[in-house]
Amino acid sequence: MSKKVVIEIPQRYIVSEGYAYGTLRCVGNESSRSSEGEPIPIEKLRKRAKEVSEEISRTYQGSEVLKELGEVYVMILGDPLLWDKLEKREKDGKISIRDVFEVRDYIVSLLVESGNPLIRERTDDIMNIFNKLVSAEENLQIRKGDVVYVEKLYPLDVVHFYRVGVGAILSREGSHTSHAAILAKSLEIPYMYGVPSLEAYCDSLVFVDALAGRIVVNPSNERGIKETILRYEEEKKLLEDYSKLRFEGLNVMANVGFLQEIEIAKKKGADGIGLFRTEFLFLNRDEPPSENEQFLVYKHALETFSPDRVVVRLLDVGGDKGIPYLELPREENPFLGVRGIRALIQNEDIFLTQLRALLRASPHGNLGILIPMVSKPSEVDYVRKIVEKIASELEIGELPDIGIMVEVPSVILSLDRFLGRVDFMSIGTNDLTQYLFAADRMSQYVSDYYNDEDEVVLKAIRLVVEGAKSAGIPVGICGELAGKVHMVKRLVEIGVTSLSVSSSRVPLIKKAVYEMKKGSE
Amino acid sequence: MEGKVVKRIAVTNPEGLHARPAGKLVKLLSDIESSVTIVYKGKRINAKSVLSVMSLGVEPGEEIEVIVDGPDCEEALKRVEEVVHAGGENE
Numbered sequence: 034m035s036k037k038v039v040i041e042i043p044q045r046y047i048v049s050e051g052y053a054y055g056t057l058r059c060v061g062n063e064s065s066r067s068s069e070g071e072p073i074p075i076e077k078l079r080k081r082a083k084e085v086s087e088e089i090s091r092t093y094q095g096s097e098v099l100k101e102l103g104e105v106y107v108m109i110l111g112d113p114l115l116w117d118k119l120e121k122r123e124k125d126g127k128i129s130i131r132d133v134f135e136v137r138d139y140i141v142s143l144l145v146e147s148g149n150p151l152i153r154e155r156t157d158d159i160m161n162i163f164n165k166l167v168s169a170e171e172n173l174q175i176r177k178g179d180v181v182y183v184e185k186l187y188p189l190d191v192v193h194f195y196r197v198g199v200g201a202i203l204s205r206e207g208s209h210t211s212h213a214a215i216l217a218k219s220l221e222i223p224y225m226y227g228v229p230s231l232e233a234y235c236d237s238l239v240f241v242d243a244l245a246g247r248i249v250v251n252p253s254n255e256r257g258i259k260e261t262i263l264r265y266e267e268e269k270k271l272l273e274d275y276s277k278l279r280f281e282g283l284n285v286m287a288n289v290g291f292l293q294e295i296e297i298a299k300k301k302g303a304d305g306i307g308l309f310r311t312e313f314l315f316l317n318r319d320e321p322p323s324e325n326e327q328f329l330v331y332k333h334a335l336e337t338f339s340p341d342r343v344v345v346r347l348l349d350v351g352g353d354k355g356i357p358y359l360e361l362p363r364e365e366n367p368f369l370g371v372r373g374i375r376a377l378i379q380n381e382d383i384f385l386t387q388l389r390a391l392l393r394a395s396p397h398g399n400l401g402i403l404i405p406m407v408s409k410p411s412e413v414d415y416v417r418k419i420v421e422k423i424a425s426e427l428e429i430g431e432l433p434d435i436g437i438m439v440e441v442p443s444v445i446l447s448l449d450r451f452l453g454r455v456d457f458m459s460i461g462t463n464d465l466t467q468y469l470f471a472a473d474r475m476s477q478y479v480s481d482y483y484n485d486e487d488e489v490v491l492k493a494i495r496l497v498v499e500g501a502k503s504a505g506i507p508v509g510i511c512g513e514l515a516g517k518v519h520m521v522k523r524l525v526e527i528g529v530t531s532l533s534v535s536s537s538r539v540p541l542i543k544k545a546v547y548e549m550k551k552g553s554e
Numbered sequence: 555m556e557g558k559v560v561k562r563i564a565v566t567n568p569e570g571l572h573a574r575p576a577g578k579l580v581k582l583l584s585d586i587e588s589s590v591t592i593v594y595k596g597k598r599i600n601a602k603s604v605l606s607v608m609s610l611g612v613e614p615g616e617e618i619e620v621i622v623d624g625p626d627c628e629e630a631l632k633r634v635e636e637v638v639h640a641g642g643e644n645e
Contacts, residue, residue, distance in 0.1 A: 101574050101577060101578070102573070102574070102577075104577050104581060105573050105574065105576070105577035105604060108577055108580050108581070108604040109604055109605060112603050112604055112605045112606075113600065113602065113603045114600070114603040114605045114606050115605060140605055140609075143605065143609035144605075144608060144609055144611075146609070292569075322613075323613065323615050323616075324615070325614060325615020325616075326570075326613050326614050326615045328615070329566065329568040329614040329615060330568060330614075332568070333568045
């Protein structure tokens with residue numbers, strides 16, 4: 034019998050949770066396909082384009098998003114700009130593969146130069162379409178239930194895998210915000226990236242645990258695995274019923290980090306957005322987003338969830354993010370340096386633009402503005418003064434609620450000074466734990482010190498909740514701690530008023546709350 | 555009506571003119587006879603080419619110039635505005 038091999042994958046590389054048990058299929062890296070080969074008659078290329086278009090139209094079905102994307106790809110294949118460029122390079126009715134790839138690279142460069150991160154993600158698709166154009170071998174031998182390993186995951190392939198019904202997708206490269214990742218998540222295909230090469234195990238049986246972050250090659254206890262998967266599938270079905278539940282005095286909300294995630298959060302039954310991270314609007318670009326662009330994004334989020342609350346956190350970055358248009362010093366310890374509200378105060382233009390966009394959007398829903406990395410009461414006064422000024426300029430009568438992230442210990446030890454100044458509080462347990470124990474969350478060398486379930490962290494939460502209760506201020510939790518099922522009971526007993534978790538965990542946490550409430554009746 | 559119209563339009567679609575709106579635009583223009591040109595940040599492109607539209611990277615909140623020229627220019631302009639304003643403040 035083949036040897037059992039266990040491969041551990043860090044949790045942060047899990048994009049879409051779930052289990053799978055099946056044959057590992059290693060799909061070749063199409064992006065590195067050689068540009069050698071015989072020239073292709075342009076007529077054959079046209080025919081191939083038609084075939085690929087038909088294949089896309091056939092497979093891109095089932096949801097509006099898929100259909101629209103499919104249509105874009107079909108349009109690209111028939112695009113006048115594309116064929117114009119190709120025809121210019123044709124010789125005796127033929128075109129070399131090298132030339133086809135050069136046209137591909139030209140088109141990709143056009144899209145990259147557009148400077149827009151959303152479009153840049155789409156360049157993957159263009160690469161893949163060209164690879165399909167020149168490649169003869171099609172129809173990868175993938176069957177229902179297989180586990181697929183790829184170097185890099187393309188959106189087109191996700192759809193293909195979804196149609197076939199693969200059990201899980203693994204890739205070496207990846208990112209949470211890539212288009213392929215978002216698709217995998219919304220189609221609920223288990224997916225992890227950051228997976229080391231699995232070439233040695235192709236066609237072996239594997240068990241993928243995209244909850245714990247583990248791949249087991251040639252697992253020994255087939256029966257146990259099948260039972261685990263079956264139980265998980267059954268629970269997932271049951272969970273859908275829980276996603277619609279609402280609880281008195283406790284909201285289960287979603288943490289959202291980019292535009293497309295808003296729909297996913299809504300679909301998963303979130304009672305609002307407890308933490309809307311706005312960094313995605315600012316990263317990977319040379320100039321800050323305009324007021325209008327931000328306004329439209331905030332308005333979209335507010336309208337999607339109205340009348341439920343959407344808590345938007347002001348830009349939360351430090352010098353380590355390397356945003357070119359932000360004036361931030363290079364520091365030895367960026368996590369103890371100019372970040373969050375401190376960075377905003379030093380970059381007032383960007384700060385004012387974001388607040389203006391938020392205030393303009395605020396009449397479209399139920400907005401809460403969250404200030405990150407607060408350590409002194411004067412920071413709240415500063416923000417409130419500006420919010421009031423902008424609101425009067427814009428003639429907005431009703432101010433949105435203003436709240437703070439509780440993550441710096443000084444806030445907890447001077448809580449009474451904050452109570453009269455804020456409308457709500459949100460405890461960021463990840464950073465709070467890191468600052469309480471002086472243990473860098475990213476450093477493997479101090480991971481024994483970093484424990485967000487420690488009694489010290491719970492005591493800190495209790496101090497905040499009890500102090501805030503006397504002033505009638507709601508306190509939510511938005512760190513990873515909020516998404517831990519076994520901690521729900523403790524947190525609810527302490528008296529937190531909201532738990533904000535990643536969208537995929539909303540039904541799970543609602544179920545835990547339901548069972549806890551039922552048990553205490 | 556045969557003719558030519560030039561109009562500046564603010565893009566209120568929250569996705570700007572990225573892949574999905576770009577696709578919708580090209581689809582809506584597929585049976586339009588008139589030529590449709592978009593001018594944005596000094597670049598002129600054929601609005602019936604999805605690659606050209608995507609390459610502009612038009613952000614929400616920005617303004618584009620649209621030039622329609624041909625027998626069905628008014629209908630063409632109407633369809634451009636439909637996409638550019640989708641999901642925007644006019645709804």
